[in-house]
Amino acid sequence: MKKLSADAIAGLLCMAFGIFFLIMTATNPQLSFIATTSDGVPGGGFFPYILSIAVIIMGGALTVRGMKGNSRKYVEMTPERKKNLRVLLLTVAGLIVFLGAWKITAPYFGNTAFMVCVFLFEIYLNKLFERTWKFALIYAVIFTAFIYLVFNMGFSILFNA
């Protein structure tokens, strides 16, 4: 089976996005194409209908273009890129864990939980970016102190999520 090009996949995703909004509009009786209050005047569903259909059509066009001739590769996966991708995925994973940990612990420990999470996340990121332990620790301390001084003390913002 022929592999789909990146543009074809992107086109299909755009179509899926448009179809989702079209279904959501069609299944909501309040979102009519024409308003029920005055004749000929667009209703709440006017824009969503037109736009979702347009996105589906354009997404279809991108898919067809991608399948026909555009077999262009946007990303050349060199060994260095593969390594970079690993670092990127670990950064995103770390960010998800950081946000999750903040959200879960904030109701119990409030702003302190956020500061601890920032401190640990900064160490994690610096180690991931191949910095030394000494650098990572100093960086995390300074940066956490900066966030605390500027946002907590300066602007009185508490990160209680």
Next chain:
Amino acid sequence: MGIGLDVWAAGLSELMQPSVIMFLFLGVLVGTMIGALPGLSATMGIAIMTPITFWFDPVDGFAMLMGLWNAAIFAGGITAILINTPGTPASITQSFDGYALYKQGKGGLALGINVIFSFIGGMISTLALILLATPIAKFTVTFNSAEYFMLAGFGLSMMVAVSGGDVLKGLILGLAGILLSTIGLDPILGIKRFTFGNVNLLAGISFIPVMIGMFGIGEVMYQIFTRDKAQEAKDIEARKVNLALGKVLPSKKEMKELMPRGIVASVVATIIGAIPAAGGDISAIICWGNGKKFSKHPEEYGKGSVEGLAISSAANNGVLGGAMTTMMTLGIPGDAVTAILIGSLTMYGMQPGIKMFTENAKFTTQIMALMVLANIAFLILGLLTAKVSAKVLNVAQPTVWAAVTILCVVGSYALNNNFFDVMIMFAAGILGFLFKVFEFPTGPFILGILLGGMLESNMRRALVMSNGSYATFITRPVSCVLLILVVLTFLYPVIKSMRKKKTVEK
């Protein structure tokens, strides 16, 4: 209507506060660092700093943002001159001549020319903003919903046509952005749309977290993914070289020769800046290219032409006043930064457009004056620190990535003390990364989200007023002209590709 001298006097008297001057210089300092660090752009800086400035008085907040923006664009030239890497996309042409001058031992002069002509470009475009904004705003008094609908459509069509190579992709993202802007309460009937029972979505998708995600986290992800350690090592070696910089200030004779071309470039840049989506990079390329064409010494361009560098420097800061004019008078952003500034003004309860010259006239005068002060501030700071600015470049990119990641989280949360905004920022970051990798232009998407509400509410309002007759968009002269422009904007790439095909066939 019009801004009287009394309004100017009241506005200026409030500006002469120590806090305003302090935040202005702080903004210039941060902007210089952001602009001088490759990988950090003015847009990223403004996106991250905007939520922080919401905690200030509006004048203090805008002082910081104006200082940061103006300085970041000028400072992009520092890296272009010293390590041949544009700090911001707008400084692309400065590397052509600036780096060659540095290698010839005239780095100081190149840095000086960068500061002086960025200042000239910025001042001339700000002057245009001050002189032209009121007449344009007066003209818009006659606008009603039909014109505003067409205006938003024109802004979007320009963004699709200008911002990236692939019109189809731009069009898809523009439409998707408008579709996402329909989330929340219907602007006319107040019906909930696509909120899925989530109260956070009632007011729609917050624009600033989207910008922070796209230009902050998204950019960091892209830089991690495309990291080239060999190039990084080369850059580090280049920084170690530290060639002699020589004198910073150009001679009187040099200034006399360069001034006319610098002024012309500034005027052209102001006009380009006023066109939605045409930013500093486009302006710099157009001005540098034409400068070479009309120069007495075109052979020197790209090999260390002081004239070429002066034109490039004036051209990239020259767009700022033009972009501000379009943003403040019509509510259409000239570039990504002015898009964020619209979000800023909205958060302060102000609406760009005619109301900026009536209800908020004093604040408008303060923004204009802050643009002037920002230019003066970076001129002073830039000339004083020209020789030490190279030191800023010694910050490694991973250090910046780690800081930006946390600042994006903190900034998006600080907007409304809402975790949901952080989630929006994170999702926008991933989207921004994917858009960049697969070469989808982000401009139309952002403008779609920003202008979607304006587009929809004005179109439906116009139809309500015309009892459902679409003829209202054609019978009103300004609306009709804008409609023709929208059609031409979309047809231009098609005609261009057809002509290209014909030329190839011949």
